[in-house]
Amino acid sequence: MTDAPPPPSPDYPSQPAQPAQPNPYASQNPYASSTPYAAAPAQKTNVLAIVSLVLSILWISIPGVVCGHIALNQIKKTGESGRGLAIAGLVVGYIGILGGLLLVLLWVGLIATAGFTSYSTY
Numbered sequence: 001m002t003d004a005p006p007p008p009s010p011d012y013p014s015q016p017a018q019p020a021q022p023n024p025y026a027s028q029n030p031y032a033s034s035t036p037y038a039a040a041p042a043q044k045t046n047v048l049a050i051v052s053l054v055l056s057i058l059w060i061s062i063p064g065v066v067c068g069h070i071a072l073n074q075i076k077k078t079g080e081s082g083r084g085l086a087i088a089g090l091v092v093g094y095i096g097i098l099g100g101l102l103l104v105l106l107w108v109g110l111i112a113t114a115g116f117t118s119y120s121t122y
Helices: 047-057 061-078 083-114
Strands: none
Touching (some): 047 083, 061 083
16 A cells, blocks of 8 residues: 555636626516515305305205305405305395295185185086
8 A cells, every 4th residue: 555645636727707697687577576476365255155045046045045144244244255145145045935935825825716616517
């Protein structure tokens, strides 16, 4: 074993330091920002508003109307979205209740008049 010194490192020519060039497009966009915008939080839809509309569409009108009124009250207090759904549930629910009442009146009328219009075979 010989204690030979390591070979000398090669002499590379040093590169001159180049100044950092500014971005030529930075001044052209006045809306450019160094911090990106954070995503807006998703607006939560009131669940009772959805339930109100679904129940009203399925001809379960009275619970749909009740849920619609509760949803409107909650939306007013919490600021959630879904006001249109709750109003649509109320409208469809009230139309369903009105239609059901008219159907009951029609049946009562038909049953009441059925006894008076019987024909005699004498």
